[in-house]
Amino acid sequence: MADTHREQSRVPRSRNVGRPRQSEQALLDAAAAVFVTSGVDAPVREIAAKAGVGVGTIYRHFPTRPELVVAVYRHQVEACAEAGPRLLAESASPEAALRAWVALFVDFLVTKHGLAGALQGDNAGSDALHTYFVGRLVPVCGSLLEAAREPGAAATEIDAYNVLKGIGNLCISASSDAQYDAAALVQLLISGVLARGDR
Amino acid sequence: MADTHREQSRVPRSRNVGRPRQSEQALLDAAAAVFVTSGVDAPVREIAAKAGVGVGTIYRHFPTRPELVVAVYRHQVEACAEAGPRLLAESASPEAALRAWVALFVDFLVTKHGLAGALQGDNAGSDALHTYFVGRLVPVCGSLLEAAREPGAAATEIDAYNVLKGIGNLCISASSDAQYDAAALVQLLISGVLARGDR
DNA sequence: AATAGTACGGAACGTCGCTCCGTAATTCAC
DNA sequence: GTGAATTACGGAGCGACGTTCCGTACTATT
Numbered sequence: 001m002a003d004t005h006r007e008q009s010r011v012p013r014s015r016n017v018g019r020p021r022q023s024e025q026a027l028l029d030a031a032a033a034v035f036v037t038s039g040v041d042a043p044v045r046e047i048a049a050k051a052g053v054g055v056g057t058i059y060r061h062f063p064t065r066p067e068l069v070v071a072v073y074r075h076q077v078e079a080c081a082e083a084g085p086r087l088l089a090e091s092a093s094p095e096a097a098l099r100a101w102v103a104l105f106v107d108f109l110v111t112k113h114g115l116a117g118a119l120q121g122d123n124a125g126s127d128a129l130h131t132y133f134v135g136r137l138v139p140v141c142g143s144l145l146e147a148a149r150e151p152g153a154a155a156t157e158i159d160a161y162n163v164l165k166g167i168g169n170l171c172i173s174a175s176s177d178a179q180y181d182a183a184a185l186v187q188l189l190i191s192g193v194l195a196r197g198d199r
Numbered sequence: 200m201a202d203t204h205r206e207q208s209r210v211p212r213s214r215n216v217g218r219p220r221q222s223e224q225a226l227l228d229a230a231a232a233v234f235v236t237s238g239v240d241a242p243v244r245e246i247a248a249k250a251g252v253g254v255g256t257i258y259r260h261f262p263t264r265p266e267l268v269v270a271v272y273r274h275q276v277e278a279c280a281e282a283g284p285r286l287l288a289e290s291a292s293p294e295a296a297l298r299a300w301v302a303l304f305v306d307f308l309v310t311k312h313g314l315a316g317a318l319q320g321d322n323a324g325s326d327a328l329h330t331y332f333v334g335r336l337v338p339v340c341g342s343l344l345e346a347a348r349e350p351g352a353a354a355t356e357i358d359a360y361n362v363l364k365g366i367g368n369l370c371i372s373a374s375s376d377a378q379y380d381a382a383a384l385v386q387l388l389i390s391g392v393l394a395r396g397d398r
Numbered sequence: 399a400a401t402a403g404t405a406c407g408g409a410a411c412g413t414c415g416c417t418c419c420g421t422a423a424t425t426c427a428c
Numbered sequence: 429g430t431g432a433a434t435t436a437c438g439g440a441g442c443g444a445c446g447t448t449c450c451g452t453a454c455t456a457t458t
Contacts, residue, residue, distance in 0.1 A: 044415065045439095054438030059416065120372040158383055165376075166384040169368045173319040177364075184357055185365040188391030195390050243446065253407030258447065 024061045024071070027051050031072050039113035040069060066129035069118060077136055080105055084140035094147035095194060101144055102167060102190055105137070106183050109171040116171035138164055148194060163193055223260045223270070226250050230271050238312035239268060265328035268317060276335055279304055283339035293346035294393060300343055301366060301389055304336070305382050308370040315370035337363055347393060362392055 030051030034042045044065060048055045062068035084101050091097035109116040121127030142160035149157065167186050174182035229250030233241045243264065247254045261267035283300050290296035308315040317328055341359035348356065366385050373381035 043413075045413090048438090055416080056418080056438055057436075060436075063416095065415065120376075158380065158387065161378060162380055162384060165372075165379055166369055166388075169371050170365055172368050172371065173364075177319075179360060180364055181357065181361055185361060185388065188357065188394075189365075189384065189388045191391035191394050192387030192389070193391075195387075195394060242444075244444090247407090254447080255407055255449080256405075259405070262447095264446070 027053070027058060027061055027068075028072055031068055035069075035072060035112065040118050041114045044068075064128060066118070066127055069115075069129050070132045073112070073115070074132075076108060077133065080108055081136050081140050084144055088144060088147055094144070098144040098148040098194075099187065099190060101140070102186055103183065105167060106171055106186050109168065110174040110182055113175045116168050116174065119168045120165075133168070134161065134164065145193070150196060158193060163189075226252070226257060226260055226267075227271055230267055234268075234271060234311065239317050240313045263327060265317070265326055268314075268328050269331045272311070272314070273331075275307060276332065279307055280335050280339045283343055287343060287346055293343070297343040297347040297393075298386065298389060300339070301385055302382065304366060305370055305373075305385050308367065309373040309381055312374045315367050315373065318367045319364075332367070333360065333363065344392070349395060357392060362388075 027047075031047045034047045034050050038046060044055055044058055047068075048058055051058070058068065062071060080101075083104055084097075087097040087100050087104075088094065091100060109119075118129055119133055121130030138160050141164045145160050145163060166189060170185050170189065171182045174180055226246075230246045233246045233249050237245060243254050243257055246267075247257055250257070257267065261270060279300075282303055286296040286300050286303075287293065290299060308318075318332060319326075319329060337359050340363045344359050344362060365388060369384050369388065370381045373379060
């Protein structure tokens, strides 16, 4: 292996000289663009190439892959979270609000290839993506759920975390399978969640 | 790269000499054992080590990873498929039969770590695991569904493929997340599927 | 005994997420 | 202005993955 290891400046190659790369925004834009074309699972190297930086730079700003994903989608998740209370105020009924919000969420997940799949934190609480989604959206989903349920709903009812995660799971592989209709299944799940115990 | 490539018999090392390794059964047993301890996503090398063979041997018998998984679980999938008609005959109502069968299926998926996750065929029809599950179980699920639905169910009703895939997706990450209750969500989904359009 | 056929192990390959480190750009002290 | 300290950078390298490939060693056939 008598090779050339550690030699990246054989030629003083200009690099992106001078420009201090004002922070992460350029990175986020590049990542967002790559996610659109290649899905959320796109290799980090591809994002780095698109942004014209090395992978090291990406990992300096976003220590793990999920954190980059969170950063890219933070605005949209935030918008989705904020839509919850608004829908509750504007809709004809709490159930309509819940269904509209859920449709919003599903549409968000389905249009971002691979996002739903990346959502389940594989182990422990160490997955920033899962943690962020759950932390931000469970409370929203919870209030909508509470409002839409019968007043004296039993304590045995399934909780918002389960509903949210169930929705997320149902959205997996929604893109890439034309005959799979995640939105319809999710609405059916909501029907089940809202149904009284008599069914 | 002037290295030692292609030299695996420096020493005539005894190998598993003589024994022609009567077919795949030993492989399947080893794989099943590893799947239990390390999940369905266990590295092929680990299975090979457990079986005392090289990875090449595994790939000779099962050209792709999904095919090995299919082979390991074929019996149980078969049993699940056969349980469908039996439950329909034995149960008090078609709905009870459907719910019992679904519970059976969920239990199967949930107890095999990672199986549900491995179930979505990533692309095209090339995933043997997805293809096998769908091909074997969709008809079964379809008859149960048909029996359990109102007689004149609209053509707009969701089909068995969607229901089955939805169940599979809901079971993802059921192990490894103590507060996630896949079985409950699946039953709620079934409630939604069975509910009349008036909800 | 010589040959053909086949099953075998595991090195090698390409790709992944992520780490590491030599170097370049910038800032600061004087 | 000059030199040292600090910071940001690119991309080679690492370990692990699924999968391929091929020299070898068994087994059958003649």
